[in-house]
Amino acid sequence: MTTLPLAPVWIRRLALPSLLLWLALGDLPAEARPSAEDGARRGFVFPPFRRKDRARDEQQAPVDPALPADGAGPDPDAPAAEPPAAPAELVDTPAEGIWDWVDRMEGEIPSPEQVAAAVEVTAEQRAESVVADDLLGGDVQVQFYEDPAAALASDPLFLDQVDPSEFDIPIEVNDAVEKWVRYFTGDGRKYYDRWLSRAPLYQPMMRERLAAAGLPQDLVYLSMIESGYNTHAYSRADAAGLWQFIESTGRVYDLRIDWWVDERRDPEAALGAAITFLGELHRMFGDWRLAWASYNGGPGRVRKAVRNSGTSDFWKIAEGSYLHPETENYVPKIMAAAIIGKHPERYGFAVPAARDPLSYDVVDVKGSVALEVLARCAGTSLDDLKELNPALRRYATPPEGYALRVPTGRHDTFLAALDAVPAAERSAVRRHTVKRGETLSIIAARYGTTVDELSHANQLRNVNRIVVGMNLVIPPGAGAEPPSKPTTLLAQAAPPAKPAPAKPAAEPRQATVSHTAAAAVGTPVVVAAAMMALPGEAAKAAPAPAPAPPKPAPTATHTVQRGETLSGLASRYGTDVARCGRSTACAAAPSWSASG
Numbered sequence: 162m163t164t165l166p167l168a169p170v171w172i173r174r175l176a177l178p179s180l181l182l183w184l185a186l187g188d189l190p191a192e193a194r195p196s197a198e199d200g201a202r203r204g205f206v207f208p209p210f211r212r213k214d215r216a217r218d219e220q221q222a223p224v225d226p227a228l229p230a231d232g233a234g235p236d237p238d239a240p241a242a243e244p245p246a247a248p249a250e251l252v253d254t255p256a257e258g259i260w261d262w263v264d265r266m267e268g269e270i271p272s273p274e275q276v277a278a279a280v281e282v283t284a285e286q287r288a289e290s291v292v293a294d295d296l297l298g299g300d301v302q303v304q305f306y307e308d309p310a311a312a313l314a315s316d317p318l319f320l321d322q323v324d325p326s327e328f329d330i331p332i333e334v335n336d337a338v339e340k341w342v343r344y345f346t347g348d349g350r351k352y353y354d355r356w357l358s359r360a361p362l363y364q365p366m367m368r369e370r371l372a373a374a375g376l377p378q379d380l381v382y383l384s385m386i387e388s389g390y391n392t393h394a395y396s397r398a399d400a401a402g403l404w405q406f407i408e409s410t411g412r413v414y415d416l417r418i419d420w421w422v423d424e425r426r427d428p429e430a431a432l433g434a435a436i437t438f439l440g441e442l443h444r445m446f447g448d449w450r451l452a453w454a455s456y457n458g459g460p461g462r463v464r465k466a467v468r469n470s471g472t473s474d475f476w477k478i479a480e481g482s483y484l485h486p487e488t489e490n491y492v493p494k495i496m497a498a499a500i501i502g503k504h505p506e507r508y509g510f511a512v513p514a515a516r517d518p519l520s521y522d523v524v525d526v527k528g529s530v531a532l533e534v535l536a537r538c539a540g541t542s543l544d545d546l547k548e549l550n551p552a553l554r555r556y557a558t559p560p561e562g563y564a565l566r567v568p569t570g571r572h573d574t575f576l577a578a579l580d581a582v583p584a585a586e587r588s589a590v591r592r593h594t595v596k597r598g599e600t601l602s603i604i605a606a607r608y609g610t611t612v613d614e615l616s617h618a619n620q621l622r623n624v625n626r627i628v629v630g631m632n633l634v635i636p637p638g639a640g641a642e643p644p645s646k647p648t649t650l651l652a653q654a655a656p657p658a659k660p661a662p663a664k665p666a667a668e669p670r671q672a673t674v675s676h677t678a679a680a681a682v683g684t685p686v687v688v689a690a691a692m693m694a695l696p697g698e699a700a701k702a703a704p705a706p707a708p709a710p711p712k713p714a715p716t717a718t719h720t721v722q723r724g725e726t727l728s729g730l731a732s733r734y735g736t737d738v739a740r741c742g743r744s745t746a747c748a749a750a751p752s753w754s755a756s757g
Contacts, residue, residue, distance in 0.1 A: 272547070278393035285352050285389070286397075289344070289490075318342050319507050323500055329377040331449050332496050335476070341490070341497035346508050352389065353501065354510055359390035360502070361516040363403065363428055374436045376443075382499040383453060384435070386491070392426050392551045401425040404435040414438055417552075420632060421559040427552040428519065450475035450492050458488035521549050522572040526579070529560045530587045538578035539567040555634070557588055591635040595627050598726055608635050 320339060325332040345353040360381075368378040387405040388394035400407045402425035408418050414434035416424040424430040442452035445460060446467075454475060455463045466483035467473050479489040501508050526535065532553070536546040547553065549566040558565065567575050579587075593604055601624045605615045616624055618634050627633070721730070 272393075275393045275395065278391050279395055281352075281355075281389070281391065282394050282396060285349075288349060288352070289494075318346070319504075320500075322507070327503055328379050328499055330379040330382075330495075330499065332499060333476075334500075335493075337476075337479070337490070337493035338496045338500070341494045342500060345497055345501055350510075353498070356385050356389040356498075357502065357505060357510055358513050360385070361513050362519070363390050365518050366428065367432060370432055370436065374440065376436060376440060377449070379499055380439060382495050382502055383439075383456065385498050385502070386494050392428060402431045403428055404431045406431065406434060410438070421555055422552050422563075423554050424552045430552065446473070448473065448475070453492050453495055454484065454488050457491040458485055462488075519549075520569045521566040522569055522575075524565050524567055524572055524575055525562060526558050526565045527562045528587070529557045530579075531557045534582060534587055535565060535567075535579070538582065539571055539575045540578075541568055541571075593633045593635055595629055595631045595633065597629050599627075600725075601625075601627060604633065610635070 318339060320334045320342065323332065323334055363384070364381050367381045367384065371378050371380055384390065384403050387400075388403045390403060392403055394403070394405065395401045396405060398407060401423060404425075406414070406416065406425045408425075411418050411425050411431075411434065414437055416430060416434050418425065439452060439456065442455045442460060443449060446452050446455065446463070451463055451467070451473065462484065466478050470478045470481055470483050472478060475492060478484060479492075501510070506512055532546060533543055533556070535558070536543045539546060545568070549568070553563070591608075593608070595604070601612050601615060601621070605612045608615075612624055615621075615633065615635070621627070
C-alpha cells in the first residue's frame with residue numbers, strides 16, 4: 162500500500178489556527194467586516210488614489226436621497242437636504258484647523274470671515290469626497306424595473322433640456338456630469354446656493370475681463386468650483402483666493418505674496434493671473450477639458466496621462482488610472498455647475514438679485530498706517546475697508562506704502578483727513594527684527610509688554626520658536642524703548658514670577674565662563690529688588706511710602722538658563738549690567754565674557 166507523505170511540520174502547525182481564523186471571520190456580521198468604502202469614510206479631502214473597479218463601485222453606489230420615490234423630480238419647496246455628517250472622530254476641532262491655517266499663513270491672525278471660509282471649504286470638500294469615487298452617481302430607481310417606459314418618460318434633472326450652444330465652454334451630458342448635477346441639487350444644494358448668492362458680486366467683472374482677453378466667459382464656473390466665490394477661501398493645499406493659486410504659481414504670474422500683502426485674495430489681481438494661466442494651458446493642450454484638468458492637477462501630470470494613455474480625449478483618460486480621482490471629477494463638476502448656473506430656477510434655486518459691481522477710488526498711502534486710522538479718514542467701517550482691500554494681511558499698510566481702495570467719491574476727502582492726522586498717530590504697529598541672543602521675554606521687556614501679548618500678536622504657539630531675522634509685530638499699546646534710568650520700586654512691590662526658560666534665537670549669543678560653559682548654567686544671579694517687578698506689573702505695585710532710613714535692598718534670585726546673557730537679564734528685570742554686577746552672588750560667580 163502506498164502511503165502519502167505527511168506535510169511539513171510548520172504547515173501542520175499553521176493549519177488549525179488558519180481554520181479557526183477563517184471560521185471566526187465567517188461569523189462576523191456584514192457591518193463588522195472591512196469594506197472598500199472604509200477609505201471613503203475616513204474624511205479625507207482628496208480620496209486616495211486607487212484603480213477603478215466597476216463591479217465594486219456598482220455594489221457601493223449610494224441611493225440618491227435627492228430624488229423622490231416616484232421619480233417625479235425634486236420638490237422646489239422642500240428644504241435643502243443636509244449632507245451626511247462625518248464621524249465625530251474625523252471632524253477637526255475649530256482650534257486645530259485655525260492653528261494649522263495660522264502656521265501656513267506666516268502667523269497671520271485669522272479674521273472671522275477667514276475662519277468661516279475655512280470651515281465652509283472643509284465641509285464642502287468632505288461632502289464632495291463621498292461622491293467623488295462614485296462612478297454611477299446613484300442606484301437605479303426601483304421604478305425603472307417596475308415600469309421602464311414611465312420611468313424614462315421624464316428627466317428629473319432636466320438634462321434633456323441642456324443645450325450646449327448656450328455655453329461658450331464644452332458642455333456634455335454623461336454619467337459623470339449627471340452625478341454632480343444630482344449632488345448640487347441634492348446633498349450639495351446648500352453649498353451651491355451659497356455660491357450662487359455670491360456670484361453677482363464677481364461674475365460681471367470676471368465676464369467682462371475674460372471676454373476682453375478672448376477667453377470663454379463661462380470660465381467663471383471654474384472659479385465657482387475652486388472657491389465658491391469666496392475671497393477668503395484657503396485650502397489644505399495652501400491655495401488661496403477666488404482662483405485658488407498656490408504660492409509658487411501665484412508668484413510665477415506676478416502676484417505679490419509676502420508678510421504684508423497676498424494678492425491671491427485680490428479679485429482683480431488674481432483674475433489677471435488666472436486669465437494668463439488658463440490661456441497658456443489652453444494653448445498647450447488645445448482642449449478646455451485638458452486645460453481644466455491641468456489647472457487642478459498640474460500640466461505635467463496631464464501631459465504624462467496623455468502620453469501613457471495614447472489619447473487626448475479626457476473622458477477616455479478618465480476611464481483609466483492615469484489621473485487622481487479629484488482631477489477626474491474636477492472637469493464634470495465644472496460642467497455641472499455651468500448647467501445649473503445657466504438656468505438656476507429650473508433646479509429650484511432662487512435667482513440671485515443683481516448687485517452693484519465693485520467700485521472704488523484708489524489712493525496712494527505713504528508708509529505704514531493703521532487700517533483703523535484709514536477707515537476713519539475714509540468715513541467707512543474697518544470691515545468695509547478690509548472688504549475693499551482683501552489682499553492686506555495685517556492691520557496696517559506696508560512700510561513702503563500701498564495703493565489703497567476707498568469708497569467711490571471719497572478720494573479728496575480721504576486725503577484731506579489723512580493729512581490732518583499727526584504722523585505719530587498714524588500707525589499703531591511697530592515691528593522688531595529678532596537679533597542673535599534675543600528671547601521673546603527680552604523683546605517683551607524692551608517694549609514694555611508681556612510675553613503673552615507678544616505671542617498673541619504674532620500667533621506664536623511656541624514662544625521658543627523664534628529665529629534670527631524674524632519680524633515680530635509689537636502689539637498696540639506697548640511702550641517705547643526701555644527707560645534710560647531704572648524706575649525704583651521698593652520692597653512692597655510684589656516679587657516677580659520665576660521667568661519660564663525661553664529658547665533664544667538661532668545661533669544665540671551665549672555667555673561663557675573662565676572654567677567651562679556648563680558652569681555658567683544654573684549659577685544664581687542676584688538682581689536688586691528695586692527692579693523686581695516685571696514689565697506690566699508696575700501698576701500692581703504699592704505706591705512709594707515716605708522716605709525712610711536707608712536699609713539694604715532686598716534681592717530676588719534668578720537661575721541662569723542656557724543662552725541667557727547678563728545684559729539680557731538686566732534688561733528683563735529693568736536694571737543695568739553694572740548694578741547687577743555689584744550684587745554679591747554675581748560678583749562671586751565666575752567671570753563672564755561675551756562670545757558669539
